[in-house]
Amino acid sequence: MEKFKRILVSNAVPIAFLALSISAVLVARIPPLFLVSEIVRRLSRNTFLVLSLLIPIVAGMGLNFGIVLGAMAGQAAMFFVVDWKIKDIPGVIVAMILGSVIATLLGWLAGLVLNRAKGREMITSMILGFFANGVYQLIFLFFIGSIIPFKTRQFLLPEGVGLRNTVDLYGSIASALNKVWIVRIGTVRVFVVPILITVGLCFLIYFLFKTKLGQDIRAVGQDMHIAEVAGIKVNKIRIIAVIMSTVLAAIGQIIYLQDISTINTYNSHEQVGLFSIAALLVGGASTRRASIWNAIIGVLLFHTLFVVAPSAGNKLFGQPQVGEFFREFLAYAVIAFALAMHGWSAKKGKH
Amino acid sequence: MEKALEMRNISKSFYGNQVLKNVSIDLMPGEVHGLVGENGAGKSTLMNILFGMPVIHSTGGFEGEIFVGGQKVEIDSPRKAMELGIGMVHQEFMLLPGFTITENIKLNREITKSNFVSKLLGKSLETLDFSKMRRDAKEALASIGMTVDEYLPVAGLPVGHKQFIEIAREIDKKNLKLLVLDEPTAVLSETEAEKLLDAIRFLSSKGISVLFISHRLIEVLKVSNRITILRDGAIVDQGPASSFTISEIAEKMVGRKIDMVGLPPRKTEPSDKDIIMSIRGLKVAMPGESVKDFSIDIRRGEILGIGGLAGHGKLGIANGIAGIFPASGEITLDGKPYRLNNPAYALNNGIVYLSEDRRGVGLLLNESIEMNIAATAIEAFDQFTKRFFLFKIYDTKSIRNHALEMIKELDIRCKSPTQPVRRLSGGNQQKVCLARAFTLKPRILFVSEPTRGIDVGAKKLVLDHLVKMNRDHSITIVMTSSELAELRTICDRIAIVAEGRLAAILPPNATDAEFGLAMAGELQEVKASE
Numbered sequence: 071m072e073k074f075k076r077i078l079v080s081n082a083v084p085i086a087f088l089a090l091s092i093s094a095v096l097v098a099r100i101p102p103l104f105l106v107s108e109i110v111r112r113l114s115r116n117t118f119l120v121l122s123l124l125i126p127i128v129a130g131m132g133l134n135f136g137i138v139l140g141a142m143a144g145q146a147a148m149f150f151v152v153d154w155k156i157k158d159i160p161g162v163i164v165a166m167i168l169g170s171v172i173a174t175l176l177g178w179l180a181g182l183v184l185n186r187a188k189g190r191e192m193i194t195s196m197i198l199g200f201f202a203n204g205v206y207q208l209i210f211l212f213f214i215g216s217i218i219p220f221k222t223r224q225f226l227l228p229e230g231v232g233l234r235n236t237v238d239l240y241g242s243i244a245s246a247l248n249k250v251w252i253v254r255i256g257t258v259r260v261f262v263v264p265i266l267i268t269v270g271l272c273f274l275i276y277f278l279f280k281t282k283l284g285q286d287i288r289a290v291g292q293d294m295h296i297a298e299v300a301g302i303k304v305n306k307i308r309i310i311a312v313i314m315s316t317v318l319a320a321i322g323q324i325i326y327l328q329d330i331s332t333i334n335t336y337n338s339h340e341q342v343g344l345f346s347i348a349a350l351l352v353g354g355a356s357t358r359r360a361s362i363w364n365a366i367i368g369v370l371l372f373h374t375l376f377v378v379a380p381s382a383g384n385k386l387f388g389q390p391q392v393g394e395f396f397r398e399f400l401a402y403a404v405i406a407f408a409l410a411m412h413g414w415s416a417k418k419g420k421h
Numbered sequence: 422m423e424k425a426l427e428m429r430n431i432s433k434s435f436y437g438n439q440v441l442k443n444v445s446i447d448l449m450p451g452e453v454h455g456l457v458g459e460n461g462a463g464k465s466t467l468m469n470i471l472f473g474m475p476v477i478h479s480t481g482g483f484e485g486e487i488f489v490g491g492q493k494v495e496i497d498s499p500r501k502a503m504e505l506g507i508g509m510v511h512q513e514f515m516l517l518p519g520f521t522i523t524e525n526i527k528l529n530r531e532i533t534k535s536n537f538v539s540k541l542l543g544k545s546l547e548t549l550d551f552s553k554m555r556r557d558a559k560e561a562l563a564s565i566g567m568t569v570d571e572y573l574p575v576a577g578l579p580v581g582h583k584q585f586i587e588i589a590r591e592i593d594k595k596n597l598k599l600l601v602l603d604e605p606t607a608v609l610s611e612t613e614a615e616k617l618l619d620a621i622r623f624l625s626s627k628g629i630s631v632l633f634i635s636h637r638l639i640e641v642l643k644v645s646n647r648i649t650i651l652r653d654g655a656i657v658d659q660g661p662a663s664s665f666t667i668s669e670i671a672e673k674m675v676g677r678k679i680d681m682v683g684l685p686p687r688k689t690e691p692s693d694k695d696i697i698m699s700i701r702g703l704k705v706a707m708p709g710e711s712v713k714d715f716s717i718d719i720r721r722g723e724i725l726g727i728g729g730l731a732g733h734g735k736l737g738i739a740n741g742i743a744g745i746f747p748a749s750g751e752i753t754l755d756g757k758p759y760r761l762n763n764p765a766y767a768l769n770n771g772i773v774y775l776s777e778d779r780r781g782v783g784l785l786l787n788e789s790i791e792m793n794i795a796a797t798a799i800e801a802f803d804q805f806t807k808r809f810f811l812f813k814i815y816d817t818k819s820i821r822n823h824a825l826e827m828i829k830e831l832d833i834r835c836k837s838p839t840q841p842v843r844r845l846s847g848g849n850q851q852k853v854c855l856a857r858a859f860t861l862k863p864r865i866l867f868v869s870e871p872t873r874g875i876d877v878g879a880k881k882l883v884l885d886h887l888v889k890m891n892r893d894h895s896i897t898i899v900m901t902s903s904e905l906a907e908l909r910t911i912c913d914r915i916a917i918v919a920e921g922r923l924a925a926i927l928p929p930n931a932t933d934a935e936f937g938l939a940m941a942g943e944l945q946e947v948k949a950s951e
């Protein structure tokens with residue numbers, strides 16, 4: 071009984087969300103098949119991004135709001151791939167390579183900054199994301215078409231400088247990964263390739279924490295001072311963790327956008343950090359502990375709610391907007407809750 | 422034979438404050454060398470230099486030379502020290518709580534095997550070979566007589582075990598030539614400590630030199646070949662262990678460094694017949710300074726000193742009485758039972774406490790001098806307030822007048838009573854604390870480390886004022902300090918705390934040896950054996 075209670079308490083957040091999701095599903099009376107197909111699709115689309123958060127958490131750097139940087143890198147790479155008219159799988163591969171290169175650079179810079187802000191990584195990475203957003207806008211509003219050559223006129227603003235609000239991927243790399251191998255189970259379509267890539271990443275992360283590098287990351291995450299005294303190069307390990315996270319976020323954003331098939335030039339990346347972090351936390355992770363299963367369960371629960379919230383809101387209040395509002399509210403509430411818990415436990419540890 | 426280690430003419434200052442003066446020390450292979458000294462004698466700094474700790478190099482390095490195996494070396498990082506075969510078991514545990522014992526023993530020296538990814542991308546991606554790591558860990562633990570399951574996480578293990586794991590980690594380093602043990606027995610029970618001494622002898626028999634730092638003089642004498650005594654950053658004596666007795670070591674550790682000044686006389690001397698507070702079985706859960714079972718009677722009108730080594734609980738006593746940290750025990754104040762764990766109750770009954778953490782707890786740094794002096798009295802007793810219709814407001818005039826009076830009385834050097842306390846020097850800040858305490862009209866004033874971090878001149882003024890408060894206003898004072906010298910200048914009696922218990926109550930003119938032994942918790946044992 072005691073043990074049961076403990077399990078209940080330590081998994082309070084996922085259980086609460088499970089209850090919430092189930093009741094929302096019941097209220098909304100969504101056809102189960104539609105729900106399943108939506109969730110399977112979202113699993114293949116979003117899990118990779120959520121997984122990109124794991125390594126910095128293990129390295130003791132908390133929730134990496136800086137994955138926005140990686141998302142920007144992925145998007146930027148996609149713009150160029152579209153412009154260079156590289157289609158389908160080659161296009162995605164080129165985008166991933168180019169995105170990873172940009173993300174490595176950004177991750178390295180972010181790592182340098184975060185090493186100067188030890189203990190305040192989360193807020194620093196968040197502000198870093200906002201700052202990078204400014205630079206991103208500068209580049210894609212004013213530099214593209216003027217300093218940076220861009221041939222595809224239809225995506226540029228009428229003056230020929232700056233990208234339009236939306237960049238359409240149809241005819242280039244839209245669904246490039248999805249359509250390679252589709253398994254149909256009844257009316258549910260399963261996109262096998264993105265799922266395989268995600269599973270591959272799970273194994274890669276599992277493998278990483280069996281290696282010397284992974285062990286060093288874990289040691290640094292537990293106590294930087296002790297790791298330093300043991301001769302581990304703490305700053306270097308932390309930078310590696312941030313770079314890995316940023317690169318994974320870039321690739322994750324490409325997987326995400328090829329599924330969505332249009333890039334919302336100035337918005338797509340903005341909410342990536344927020345929603346990925348919320349999903350991970352819903353899955354039962356904290357700022358100091360997270361596992362692959364937290365990511366998968368989190369995506370499952372969080373996106374179930376995402377799918378059904380508008381129709382539940384419609385059924386309950388006659389307005390889908392209320393459901394929309396509700397899910398946004400939940401995302402922020404979950405993050406606020408996790409951060410408060412983090413602050414509380416950090417304070418408790420001090421005394 | 423080649424010396425395993427030689428440190429020659431080491432000097433080091435922190436911000437102009439010299440903590441080591443021309444210290445030289447050397448070790449032969451397999452030698453156990455005891456290093457003793459009071460808190461602040463420079464032992465830890467010396468060891469930090471040897472281990473290349475970042476704190477040394479971020480404060481401007483040090484002077485002197487270090488030779489390992491006859492070769493001059495520059496040790497600029499812990500990694501370098503490790504490469505040279507120097508191992509260290511730190512005073513605070515350097516173990517990762519979430520890692521297993523094996524993982525901790527093998528930290529950053531993991532055994533790995535290659536896989537196809539590592540062949541492609543480099544050595545850091547080699548997989549850990551846990552079975553080999555376990556075998557090594559087990560072997561190292563067994564060699565110092567430990568049988569503990571090496572796959573358990575370190576968090577939750579008893580402290581004694583942790584100490585042995587640290588030593589096992591050092592032994593596991595195959596190139597280990599010199600092991601520094603910084604207070605390894607401080608957290609151990611007697612039987613565990615005995616086991617540890619055996620482990621030291623085992624290391625020595627394998628040709629590993631051991632530098633053994635401890636406050637437990639009996640152990641140092643038992644296990645060391647040679648002993649070095651440090652005081653105030655300089656070596657006072659060095660020689661084979663057989664040439665010392667415990668009393669000699671204790672005396673040399675403490676040293677005569679006080680000048681007794683004539684204290685003004687009282688009308689009536691305090692006596693055991695008039696007890697203001699009686700403490701029985703006090704336990705205080707203050708992290709790092711826990712009090713385990715402390716009893717004493719405080720005489721009305723006396724200045725009682727509380728001394729002892731850092732970490733033995735002397736700071737916990739005042740914190741417990743004042744209600745800052747959770748405490749239990751039977752306390753009576755003027756014969757009536759006294760409630761613990763309630764700071765407001767303490768204040769209301771005239772128990773005033775000046776924290777050792779002056780800048781952190783004691784002062785509102787950004788507030789003015791006058792507000793700092795009046796703040797607690799306003800909060801606790803509604804002093805310096807007046808009614809304004811329904812509201813209680815500050816009586817600025819009386820606050821100002823009182824502050825001016827205090828500034829004059831205590832000679833606080835400031836521009837005006839409205840100057841923020843942050844801008845004052847340490848000594849003047851302490852005077853503001855004293856003024857605030859005085860404003861509360863204490864029956865018993867507890868002061869902790871009143872002269873920490875203030876310069877010599879100001880120290881004397883603070884001590885003089887404490888005496889003045891005691892003599893002119895008959896305030897009973899309990900002063901806790903790690904500086905024995907200042908306790909001996911103004912106190913009537915000095916209680917020495919060792920391991921959370923009262924070790925002895927000594928008169929200020931007791932011998933250095935007695936103080937040294939009491940601090941080590943060995944006064945009774947030695948007296949019994951003599």
